[in-house]
Amino acid sequence: MERYKDGMYWLNLTRLSLPVKVLFTFYLLITSVGFVVAGILILLSHGMYDGKFGVSIEDIVYSYYGKRDGSKLEIALKGSMKPYATEEERKILIQWVRKGAPDNEIDTKVMPIIKKRCASCHSQMPELDLTKKEILKEVAKVDTGISILRLTKLSHVHLFGMSFIFMFIGFIFSFSVGINKILKSILIAIPFIFQFIDILAWWLTKFQPWFAWFVIVGGFGYFIASGIMIVISLYQMWFMKPVDKNSWTTD
Numbered sequence: 001m002e003r004y005k006d007g008m009y010w011l012n013l014t015r016l017s018l019p020v021k022v023l024f025t026f027y028l029l030i031t032s033v034g035f036v037v038a039g040i041l042i043l044l045s046h047g048m049y050d051g052k053f054g055v056s057i058e059d060i061v062y063s064y065y066g067k068r069d070g071s072k073l074e075i076a077l078k079g080s081m082k083p084y085a086t087e088e089e090r091k092i093l094i095q096w097v098r099k100g101a102p103d104n105e106i107d108t109k110v111m112p113i114i115k116k117r118c119a120s121c122h123s124q125m126p127e128l129d130l131t132k133k134e135i136l137k138e139v140a141k142v143d144t145g146i147s148i149l150r151l152t153k154l155s156h157v158h159l160f161g162m163s164f165i166f167m168f169i170g171f172i173f174s175f176s177v178g179i180n181k182i183l184k185s186i187l188i189a190i191p192f193i194f195q196f197i198d199i200l201a202w203w204l205t206k207f208q209p210w211f212a213w214f215v216i217v218g219g220f221g222y223f224i225a226s227g228i229m230i231v232i233s234l235y236q237m238w239f240m241k242p243v244d245k246n247s248w249t250t251d
């Protein structure tokens with residue numbers, strides 16, 4: 001009787017009418033294909049950054065944070081131009097480059113060092129005259145990863161789109177039988193929570209590469225929880241004997 005008050009215990013996946021089962025099943029199957037295609041897309045778009053197959057932490061860092069040690073200026077300062085500046089000066093220049101070469105630090109921090117250490121040669125080199133701001137900025141250019149605009153668009157599309165998907169997967173799964181209420185609730189909540197972690201981690205990785213781990217954890221989290229819900233739902237609709245209030249004994 002307790003279960004009766006719990007509401008609609010009789011309405012479960014094993015007892016849905018055929019048309020509803022067909023509707024739910026095709027939704028779940030096509031969504032599963034969608035997940036696979038999303039996986040392929042991730043492999044193709046992020047997976048290749050480091051030249052190796054498969055998505056690694058470096059791939060994620062390159063995608064969101066960029067490859068900030070790849071500027072001509074930093075490479076030169078660690079290589080052939082190393083002898084021309086002190087340790088401290090090189091550190092200042094490299095930090096400036098990695099921050100994305102902000103304009104407001106050029107006159108105060110950067111140009112004094114360039115004038116003192118580099119100008120003697122470089123002001124004679126029209127193509128590489130580092131005392132000219134445009135040229136300096138050109139050699140300081142770094143790959144800072146995905147643009148804020150694109151990240152905003154991606155976040156927006158994912159938040160709206162994925163929550164719809166999780167809504168329906170969770171809705172269908174909520175009619176499963178034989179699963180502890182708490183466990184069921186956790187499984188239904190996980191995709192939403194992990195998707196939020198995933199998207200938050202995209203943004204955090206943009207500023208701090210360490211958060212790339214959370215991108216992976218978040219992505220896997222909702223992928224696995226959704227997979228479990230889909231498999232259980234399909235199984236109960238098509239392979240389980242109908243369960244009703246008289247035949248159902250365990251909770």
Ligand code: HEC
Binds near residue numbers: 076085120128
């Ligand atoms: C003694 C002369 C001399 C001094 C001092 C000097 N450079 Fe250079 N630099 C060169 C020459 C010559 C080249 C071009 C050939 C080469 O790349 O080695 C060059 C090339 C460069 C390049 C281009 C590298 C590339 O990949 O195209 C950068 C960036 C650079 N220097 C930065 C600096 C900075 C920053 C300083 C000051 C800390 C500095 N240089 C001091 C002579 C100098």
